[in-house]
Amino acid sequence: MSVNLRTRTQSKGAIKYFLDINHNGKRYYDFLDIKIFPTDTKQIKADKKNLAELMRSNREIELLTESTSYVPKHLKGVNFFDFANDYIKNYKKKDVRMIQASLNYFKENVNDNNLAILQLTPTMMYGYKDYLTDECGLTGETPHNYFTRFKKILKSAELKGLLINNPTKEIKFRKTVGEGVLKKQILTTDELKTLVKTKCGNEETKKAFLFACYTGLGLAEIKVLTWKNVINGKLVTNREKTKQKVEIKLKEGLLKLIGEKQSKSAHIFKLVNDKNNSLSTNAINKCIKNWVERAKIEKHITFYCARHTFATQLLQYGANLKTVADAMGHTSTKSTIKYLNYIENLKDEAIDNLPDINF
Incomplete structure (x- = not known):
């Protein structure tokens, strides 16, 4: 297993950092949101390089510990709603309002502004899924669409190494079935x-x-x-x-x-x-x-x-x-x-x- 820091020169002379990762017999790249521009001062260039190296180290630790119960220090305490709001702020696609709505419903459901990303669990996601389908007054395809948009936030956190195991991975949220079909489990x-x-x-x-x-x-x-x-x-x-x-x-x-x-x-x-x-x-x-x-x-x-x-x-x-x-x-x-x-x-x-x- 190896995680190496590389650079790629882009148009107009900008240099972008990325991680060259070899893990479990596969090689892939993880591009970092760090660029060095020709106009940057020597100090700014050094700071950006140090930040990229820190991200490389963190990613290496994540891969080394992914099959253990050890939680890297940099993953502890990251507030989920801070991350989600930042994600939405920088999101440029047309469905941004739906993503915001999905986050608002999730916030209503969990009622915990201090929720850390590592506190997200499959049980919490099942509860949110039920909340969308049964308690929000939403109809038709809307619950499914909101849940799908919400998963984009989690996927981003996973790609950035902030979420080790995506809690929605095993949850199947099928689109609306016929009105005559009972979708929930009942007790005898x-x-x-x-x-x-x-x-x-x-x-x-x-x-x-x-x-x-x-x-x-x-x-x-x-x-x-x-x-x-x-x-x-x-x-x-x-x-x-x-x-x-x-x-x-x-x-x-x-x-x-x-x-x-x-x-x-x-x-x-x-x-x-x-x-x-x-x-x-x-x-x-x-x-x-x-x-x-x-x-x-x-x-x-x-x-x-x-x-x-x-x-x-x-x-x-x-x-x-x-x-x-x-x-x-x-x-x-x-x-x-x-x-x-x-x-x-x-x-x-x-x-x-x-x-x-x-x-």
């Missing part, structure tokens, strides 16, 4: 029972998620839910996305789950960390991921999956499409048909698993 009745018995790292997150599985509320609605929304054993609220009013009977188990009634303005779920700071969507989804793994359930579950679980449970236990649409706050049964299709597919799979009879 047995899996819900298993989760109830399994310890969760944050008990309030556990309670909120299970409550959502039996009411169909999204995370945005759970966060603002207060005791004024519980009236005579019923949940009365409006869907965040459609503003449709929903009234859902709360079974005895759910009433026991949320505890004794408090003042009308008090929040039912206090989704905060040990420092009493509000939990971000990413933190909640990470907690759910660990909880599901601890329960030995091999599914990718985020908070929004609770809503889909609620709909499919209603259909499995006899509710019709209109009833499910009303409970979900859908304006029509058109958005609900995908859950019925999912149930029908389960029936088909069950029939396929029946033993053959040889006549």
Whole structure:
């Protein structure tokens, strides 16, 4: 393995630095954004050369440590949003506004201005993907397009050596499928029972998620839910996305789950960390991921999956499409048909698993 600093003379006498890299039997070049111009003073030329040599050294360390858990010092603490804003500032293509929008949505999702590049994880990216598709009010191809633009920022960080492993590498974000297809994973009745018995790292997150599985509320609605929304054993609220009013009977188990009634303005779920700071969507989804793994359930579950679980449970236990649409706050049964299709597919799979009879 070798990383050598080279120069190439360009038009008008400018000299550009690049890295000549031999690694794992392959040779490739990594061009640095450093140029020496004929008008530069001797000191400026020396400073630019020293900077290029430092970048060469850093790149060599990255390659030497890429298969280890060692993190080079120069990669620690680089703020992701500082890098992303600088990337957008220097981006010259027509889709720059979409990249900016994708970054804005990501910032809303993680709610952490001090996020370092090395803190980006696949779990965080899955959470952001779900946030775009389910909680932003985006439709059609827009979530896919935003996620694709966001990946450009990560790719740039990877090329500059600031990101060792791209957290979106294994994430498949397919374009919009037919409206009658359910795109999320759901939990079965047995899996819900298993989760109830399994310890969760944050008990309030556990309670909120299970409550959502039996009411169909999204995370945005759970966060603002207060005791004024519980009236005579019923949940009365409006869907965040459609503003449709929903009234859902709360079974005895759910009433026991949320505890004794408090003042009308008090929040039912206090989704905060040990420092009493509000939990971000990413933190909640990470907690759910660990909880599901601890329960030995091999599914990718985020908070929004609770809503889909609620709909499919209603259909499995006899509710019709209109009833499910009303409970979900859908304006029509058109958005609900995908859950019925999912149930029908389960029936088909069950029939396929029946033993053959040889006549």
